[in-house]
Amino acid sequence: MSIPTLEELHALGAAQQPTYTNPAARDAAVERLRGMPPLVFAGEADQLREKLGAVARGEAFVLQGGDCAETFDGVNADNIRNKLRVLLSMAVVLTYAASVPVVKIGRMAGQYAKPRSSDTETRGDVTLPAYRGDAVNGFEFTPESRAHDPQRLLEVYHASAATLNLARAFTQGGYADLRKMHAWNSDFVRNSPVGAKYESIGNEIDKALAFMDAIGVDPDEFHTVDFYSSHEALILEYEQALTRIDQRTGDPYDVSGHFLWIGERTRQLGGAHVELLSRIANPVGIKLGPTTTPDDALAYARALNPDNTPGKLTFVTRFGAAKIRDLLPELVEKVRAAGVQVAWITDPMHGNTFATDNGYKTREFDDVIDEVRGFFEVHRALGTWPGGVHVELTGDDVTECVGGGGKLVAADLTHRYETLCDPRLNRAQSLELAFLVAEMLRER
Numbered sequence: 316m317s318i319p320t321l322e323e324l325h326a327l328g329a330a331q332q333p334t335y336t337n338p339a340a341r342d343a344a345v346e347r348l349r350g351m352p353p354l355v356f357a358g359e360a361d362q363l364r365e366k367l368g369a370v371a372r373g374e375a376f377v378l379q380g381g382d383c384a385e386t387f388d389g390v391n392a393d394n395i396r397n398k399l400r401v402l403l404s405m406a407v408v409l410t411y412a413a414s415v416p417v418v419k420i421g422r423m424a425g426q427y428a429k430p431r432s433s434d435t436e437t438r439g440d441v442t443l444p445a446y447r448g449d450a451v452n453g454f455e456f457t458p459e460s461r462a463h464d465p466q467r468l469l470e471v472y473h474a475s476a477a478t479l480n481l482a483r484a485f486t487q488g489g490y491a492d493l494r495k496m497h498a499w500n501s502d503f504v505r506n507s508p509v510g511a512k513y514e515s516i517g518n519e520i521d522k523a524l525a526f527m528d529a530i531g532v533d534p535d536e537f538h539t540v541d542f543y544s545s546h547e548a549l550i551l552e553y554e555q556a557l558t559r560i561d562q563r564t565g566d567p568y569d570v571s572g573h574f575l576w577i578g579e580r581t582r583q584l585g586g587a588h589v590e591l592l593s594r595i596a597n598p599v600g601i602k603l604g605p606t607t608t609p610d611d612a613l614a615y616a617r618a619l620n621p622d623n624t625p626g627k628l629t630f631v632t633r634f635g636a637a638k639i640r641d642l643l644p645e646l647v648e649k650v651r652a653a654g655v656q657v658a659w660i661t662d663p664m665h666g667n668t669f670a671t672d673n674g675y676k677t678r679e680f681d682d683v684i685d686e687v688r689g690f691f692e693v694h695r696a697l698g699t700w701p702g703g704v705h706v707e708l709t710g711d712d713v714t715e716c717v718g719g720g721g722k723l724v725a726a727d728l729t730h731r732y733e734t735l736c737d738p739r740l741n742r743a744q745s746l747e748l749a750f751l752v753a754e755m756l757r758e759r
């Protein structure tokens with residue numbers, strides 16, 4: 316495999332790209348990126364592909380989650396630790412309550428670019444370019460901030476490096492030790508019913524660990540966790556500049572993250588995003604919305620995983636709770652009938668977004684759960700494996716999605732609505748989701 320040039324990719328047509336008005340500045344940023352060391356190693360991407368192979372075979376489950384849009388301001392220890400804490404807590408709940416290995420992937424350390432429905436945003440009588448994520452422009456509503464600036468791609472690189480560095484330290488350095496899981500959520504155990512439920516799993520795990528200790532199992536086994544990074548591979552300049560030939564295998568890897576996915580708005584067959592991700596050896600995903608036909612799905616599999624390697628390709632469906640039970644069965648049936656190896660994951664967020672009367676973009680927790688339930692029902696009926704969930708979440712107690720045990724309503728969204736793009740599950744809602752998904756997994 317060879318790496319396509321940026322010119323070749325742009326010639327194929329690429330949706331949702333920045334408009335850089337200064338080509339010299341863009342070229343300089345791309346050149347700098349080309350000289351930067353890899354953010355992840357090809358061997359790590361291979362490990363993740365193997366683990367996703369287990370998911371495709373029905374032997375493991377994926378938890379993929381993080382912000383809708385990471386921000387440069389959000390690169391600080393508290394924010395990164397809180398996100399890791401909620402992901403690890405969810406993974407513990409899923410692993411313990413459902414007895415299934417969980418592959419942990421953050422929407423982290425690279426999720427800085429956003430596709431948008433509209434190129435512009437209007438406030439009063441002023442219209443400016445829409446915010447497209449910190450990778451492209453600033454959120455502040457001024458012409459200067461909203462201009463597309465290629466220098467930001469270098470900031471994405473540095474922000475991702477800093478985030479990954481801390482994530483690696485937390486997950487390898489002892490913070491993720493199972494024996495410390497009580498401490499992760501001690502602050503909210505007292506005030507939240509879901510916290511108390513979590514604490515009781517923690518007590519059971521302590522007993523199990525004490526037993527294993529007594530029979531001589533190496534305690535270091537529980538000291539670290541494998542954690543992988545992922546983001547939407549949206550901005551061609553960034554992803555292509557970070558695609559490198561691996562010395563070991565001679566294959567191209569996109570070293571900006573372990574797992575890259577193609578979004579619903581950029582999945583044109585023959586388009587630049589499908590082409591770039593068809594050339595890399597990383598495990599890749601593709602979001603499939605309600606207009607995806609079975610023929611499309613088969614064509615994506617041919618393009619993105621021509622060797623039909625288990626773990627190479629993940630289909631992330633995002634139909635919406637109202638549509639999943641109607642649309643998913645035909646897709647799964649035809650893909651299975653064609654012998655295609657794929658991990659199926661549900662994204663129950665992107666098909667369930669609506670605006671409240673008080674003007675907030677939100678999601679109803681029950682709709683999110685209903686889509687996950689529909690996903691499990693369809694796979695159960697067809698005898699296929701519901702391989703995982705992909706969610707937008709944060710480790711903080713924000714008020715962005717309505718519903719859940721805390722019964723948040725539209726009026727509550729005014730309190731802590733902090734996302735710069737789509738609404739995320741807060742910590743309690745995320746843990747609640749993990750308990751409900753664990754039940755669904757157990758019911759199988």
Ligand SMILES: O=C[C@H](O)[C@H](O)COP(=O)(O)O
Pocket residue numbers: 383429430431432433665736737
């Ligand atoms: O996160 C996904 C998309 O970027 C987002 O849903 C688009 O939102 P918009 O419709 O407000 O542009």
Ligand SMILES: C=C(OP(=O)(O)O)C(=O)O
Pocket residue numbers: 383430547577578579580602633662665
């Ligand atoms: C844009 C996203 O989703 P989708 O492509 O499914 O709309 C996303 O996951 O950030």
